[in-house]
Amino acid sequence: MDLRQAIQLRRSVRCFQDRPVDRAVLEDLIRGAVWAPSAMNTQPWMFHVVSGNSRDRLCGIMSQAFDRLRPRLEALFKKSMVGMIRGYFTHFGNAPHLVAVTAERLEIPEYQEGAIQSVAAAIQNFSLLAHEAGLGTCWMTGPLWVASEVEAFLGVPQRRLVAVLTVGWPDQEPPVPPRREGVVAWLE
Numbered sequence: 001m002d003l004r005q006a007i008q009l010r011r012s013v014r015c016f017q018d019r020p021v022d023r024a025v026l027e028d029l030i031r032g033a034v035w036a037p038s039a040m041n042t043q044p045w046m047f048h049v050v051s052g053n054s055r056d057r058l059c060g061i062m063s064q065a066f067d068r069l070r071p072r073l074e075a076l077f078k079k080s081m082v083g084m085i086r087g088y089f090t091h092f093g094n095a096p097h098l099v100a101v102t103a104e105r106l107e108i109p110e111y112q113e114g115a116i117q118s119v120a121a122a123i124q125n126f127s128l129l130a131h132e133a134g135l136g137t138c139w140m141t142g143p144l145w146v147a148s149e150v151e152a153f154l155g156v157p158q159r160r161l162v163a164v165l166t167v168g169w170p171d172q173e174p175p176v177p178p179r180r181e182g183v184v185a186w187l188e
């Protein structure tokens, strides 16, 4: 697949088929994702692939994020949209796998920022490679509202949760959100 095509046609998928992804396929995506650049070549990422019963338990923990987000969502969206988000934060599109991605936890804010940006680059690589393989993903920071609970569940309280991705075979063709104009400033 052409790179630009992959970038442009990747969508956030929120509805998945009831079919797991082979472990070898997931391993291959991660092997590709780690070719991201990283601050001072620290390669600070860790991918935690969560499936089966563990996936159900993690969904239960992440669904608590909705309660913490609810007042903000109610201020921003219509009731029907808040209801949809609540549903999504219960079943997570029935994704067979959740991939939590963590960074090293660092004391110095500038180092921490570098680590998080490095992990984000690896997440984007993972998402594009998944798309190329015909898989769907949804990159989610909503679970950060319960970050310490997720880190404890993963058994890595010393690391920092960056995002959780749903991963699976898509069962929808998501709409294409148009891109904003006016995002470049030229200084000469």
Ligand SMILES: Cc1cc2nc3c(=O)[nH]c(=O)nc-3n(C[C@H](O)[C@H](O)[C@H](O)COP(=O)(O)O)c2cc1C
Binding pocket: 010, 011, 012, 013, 138, 139, 140, 141, 142, 143, 174, 175, 177
């Ligand atoms: C940093 C980041 C955080 C996101 N968090 C969530 C989330 O918590 N829940 C969710 O459903 N989608 C989440 N998304 C997906 C965005 O909603 C989505 O990328 C955006 O609506 C554009 O749609 P597209 O990815 O199909 O182009 C997140 C995306 C990014 C990059």
